[in-house]
Amino acid sequence: MMSEKPRLARQAMCDRLAMEFQDEWIVNLGVGMPTLCSNYVDPSKSLVFHSENGVIGYGPLAKPEEVDRHLVNAGGQHVTPIPGMAIVHHADSFALIRKGMVDVTVMGAYEVAENGDFANWRIPNRKGGGIGGAMDLAACAKRVFIALEHSTREGKPRLLKRCTLPVTAPGVVKLVATDLGLFEVTPEGFKLREHAPGWAPAEIQELTEARLIIADDLREFRFRNQA
Numbered sequence: 001m002m003s004e005k006p007r008l009a010r011q012a013m014c015d016r017l018a019m020e021f022q023d024e025w026i027v028n029l030g031v032g033m034p035t036l037c038s039n040y041v042d043p044s045k046s047l048v049f050h051s052e053n054g055v056i057g058y059g060p061l062a063k064p065e066e067v068d069r070h071l072v073n074a075g076g077q078h079v080t081p082i083p084g085m086a087i088v089h090h091a092d093s094f095a096l097i098r099k100g101m102v103d104v105t106v107m108g109a110y111e112v113a114e115n116g117d118f119a120n121w122r123i124p125n126r127k128g129g130g131i132g133g134a135m136d137l138a139a140c141a142k143r144v145f146i147a148l149e150h151s152t153r154e155g156k157p158r159l160l161k162r163c164t165l166p167v168t169a170p171g172v173v174k175l176v177a178t179d180l181g182l183f184e185v186t187p188e189g190f191k192l193r194e195h196a197p198g199w200a201p202a203e204i205q206e207l208t209e210a211r212l213i214i215a216d217d218l219r220e221f222r223f224r225n226q227a
Contacts, residue, residue: 006198013036014034014037015223015224016194018040024046025045026102027104029049034107038061040224050097052094052097053093054087056086056096057085059081059085062078062080098140100142102137107146108146109148110148110158115189116173116185117171119163119165119166145174149179150179150204159210160210182194186213190208192204193219196221
């Protein structure tokens with residue numbers, strides 16, 4: 001049975017991944033949860049958010065009063081324009097990906113394995129996209145970050161020893177944020193770097209199939225505006 005303890009909100013998970021973005025990175029955000037990363041704004045960094053459909057250099061998700069129906073990200077959500085934003089052809093957007101210019105892509109997934117494999121293909125009889133641009137991004141982006149809930153609705157783990165679903169790309173994942181913490185993919189497996197408030201590493205391990213390595217400097221999860 002899944003624990004009733006509070007877990008991290010999706011925006012907090014995506015904020016934490018966004019804290020890892022470095023100045024002048026080109027950042028691709030996948031459909032679903034990853035799009036929330038564009039809501040995290042660090043004035044000290046100049047980031048270019050990239051969307052597969054051709055919106056390059058956009059800002060946070062638009063509030064209702066800010067909506068321009070022509071400006072949407074890959075997930076169909078309205079985004080805000082910022083100086084320097086460009087609208088390009090779909091093929092040109094993919095040319096940026098295939099040329100290796102994307103510094104990091106943040107994607108959702110159904111499963112992540114301790115060796116850095118991940119699976120985010122469509123599952124029969126379930127909602128969700130097909131492999132789509134994930135294949136190009138996984139193969140060509142310099143880094144792959146994943147945002148996903150730690151457990152399925154049935155309470156089964158998503159951080160596994162090996163993926164049980166068809167693998168989107170082998171060995172590419174570098175960092176994973178779940179609603180229980182932040183995990184780095186290392187040659188030895190998943191390293192727990194930060195844990196959700198109120199959760200002990202042993203409790204997180206109980207909900208994880210793969211064996212966790214506990215970071216020497218393990219700390220509580222960092223939230224927006226925390227150092």
